[in-house]
Amino acid sequence: MNIVMGSLSHESNSFNPKTMELSDFSPVYGDDVFARLAEGGPSPLQGIYKVITSFGAKALPTIFARATPGGLVSLEAYQAMKGGFLQELRKHQDIAGVCLHLHGSMVVEKLGDAEGDLLTEVRKIVGDSIPIVTSLDMHATITATMMEKADAFVGFRTAPHVDTMETGEKAARLLLDSLTKGYRLTMCAVGLPLLVSGEMSESAKPPMVSLIEGLEKLDQKPKILSSSLLLGFPWVDVRYNQGSALVVTKDDPALAQTEAIKLAKEFWSKLGEFRFTTEAYPFAECLALALKVEKGPVCLADCGDNPGAGGSQNLVYPLQVMLEQNLENTLFGAIADEVAYEYCLKQELGSSFELTFGRLTTAPDSLGITVTAKLKQIGLLGQMPAVVVGVGGIDVVISKDRIMMLDPKDLEVLGLKPRDYRILVLKSGYLDPKYEAIASYGLLALTPGFTNQDFTALNYQQIRRPMHPLDQGFHYDPSEYILPSRNREGAKK
Ligand SMILES: [Zn+2]
Known part of the structure; x- marks a missing residue:
């Protein structure tokens, strides 16, 4: 069984005017990905690779590129990396599934949502029936395009991020289990209209610690395969900026939606508890x-x-x-x-x-x-x-x-x-x-x-309103924030 793997990640801050260039990413393609994995420390792609091989499947490498968070990614740099990635992807035959690690909050100048664009291109190449599963940073911003093109997302559960490798493993296991046991992955994401910094949402401290415990419990329920709270990235002024509650189920889109709405409600009920986790x-x-x-x-x-x-x-x-x-x-x-x-x-x-x-x-x-x-x-x-x-x-x-x-x-x-x-x-x-x-x-x-950390000091122009904490005390109805998804009820199987 052939599984395509790759990783392209960046967290892009739209207030920093200096764009990120190709040299900032030092991308490698094809078989060079293996050498990069061997010399690098634990990473989501490392986890993905480990699980693919543990299933006796063949890992087909495409790209490994990442850079320190910075300004928007220049269009030229993005197109070069995307071109290299897709060229590798097109070389591979008999693909059973695609497992990627993307940050989720990579923004390209003049283009915006990089992950949505990449997943769209991958979907075009592999076709409609091949599952695409992606691990994401906890600070990922889920967009409608991402949801329409991928089958499942799995986010980090720790900040500082110490579960990067484990999250890659989880994503790959989700994909390979569904392929070997023959069921469809279904998911739903519900938007959370808020800006929250990592300094207010460390996973070992309240309220995130109990919210994460809630995810662990949710995962134990029948037909629930994975649940994530993706907090978004506050320092980016794009229309689609928000956090999200996301649930992946075993061939049950309705259950994914019910549980994602519950999760979003639970999160929102704790909004008042988010404060700096350090003095x-x-x-x-x-x-x-x-x-x-x-x-x-x-x-x-x-x-x-x-x-x-x-x-x-x-x-x-x-x-x-x-x-x-x-x-x-x-x-x-x-x-x-x-x-x-x-x-x-x-x-x-x-x-x-x-x-x-x-x-x-x-x-x-x-x-x-x-x-x-x-x-x-x-x-x-x-x-x-x-x-x-x-x-x-x-x-x-x-x-x-x-x-x-x-x-x-x-x-x-x-x-x-x-x-x-x-x-x-x-x-x-x-x-x-x-x-x-x-x-x-x-x-x-x-x-x-x-x-x-004082978001009111930054000049947001594009983000949707109302948006906590720029707007306070507004009514939040999760059902108004359900993102479209690829495998919702009635969609083509
Ligand atoms: Zn992060």
């Missing part, structure tokens, strides 16, 4: 609190400029505040600024010089900050070329490009001792578990930027 204050207040904590390192997430949600990662407003306080033993970073990075490379290690870097605001004409900097380290932040400069008592990491701050070991590679700092101000949203593990205390600093 959150404006930056200056966080700093004042951090200074009262004796043991370090206190980790402050500069969450308005979080590369993990598509921030530009070059806003130096927090540094300006820190410099007014004459801080010692503090780290700030990383600031992605290739020009400043290259300039530092031309200086001598240990020397002091005037350096301008970053930007003070998100305004297109914003200037950077100019300071006297001492070059302390040149090396790699994990795998990203970076330098460390001392600015007063603050060590500032300047990287060549954007990089998510996921692991303190990346700082060690750069010659730093993250545990020895009193305060770490990180370009991050909710702290990654690896930073949580070393933090004496964690705080969410509500800062400006393209990932501003």
Whole structure:
């Protein structure tokens, strides 16, 4: 049995004007996918591959491409990757099923919904009778087109995402079980008109923890194959932005709809319980609190400029505040600024010089900050070329490009001792578990930027209204938000 597999994923922030290009994705195609899987860590595609082979089926690789969250994907980059993917897909014969991993919130300039477009093309090639199952990020935005073209979606259940491989496995198992046992996959998704950030919806904390437990229970019911809460991605101004409650059933579209509506209602009933899962204050207040904590390192997430949600990662407003306080033993970073990075490379290690870097605001004409900097380290932040400069008592990491701050070991590679700092101000949203593990205390600093937690500060023009929390207290009737689906009752079998 031949199963096509592939993965193309990106979380696109429409407020960040810098588009994502092909080089940001480093795509591989065909058999090169196997080599990429072998060298990479756990991923949904890794899980998909594992299950396909465990069923004794043949995995037919197409594409593996992903990039750090950022601005919209350029049309050129998207078309190149889509072209490469479809070319591989067309090479394969006797396809029994298609299992993909897509993020679900990839947006292409001038085109919009990338996943809807891709699934449309895949459906055209494989035809109507071949099942397509896709694993998705928890922050996926389900669109009508996606629903009409695919047979089943399975979302991550953890944020931070630590179940990526397991979710890929679940998706592949769903597909292969349906193929080997011969039943039809049916699903229904109900939209949730809300914007919610990951910082308010960590899966281990209320209200998500009980909602996720609810999914586990729902999955035990007869004919329920999978259930997901896809929270959408708030920092994208597109008409179809929303979260969704989604249920996959064994050949029972009516049951999928009933359960998806129930799930959506349950979610909506908890709307008032969504709040920051970490203590959150404006930056200056966080700093004042951090200074009262004796043991370090206190980790402050500069969450308005979080590369993990598509921030530009070059806003130096927090540094300006820190410099007014004459801080010692503090780290700030990383600031992605290739020009400043290259300039530092031309200086001598240990020397002091005037350096301008970053930007003070998100305004297109914003200037950077100019300071006297001492070059302390040149090396790699994990795998990203970076330098460390001392600015007063603050060590500032300047990287060549954007990089998510996921692991303190990346700082060690750069010659730093993250545990020895009193305060770490990180370009991050909710702290990654690896930073949580070393933090004496964690705080969410509500800062400006393209990932501003205050949605009212962002200029949404396209999204549908009403939309929580921009609009408060409106009546929500899930039956008005049912998305069309491919295998609903009456649709062609
Ligand atoms: Zn996510």
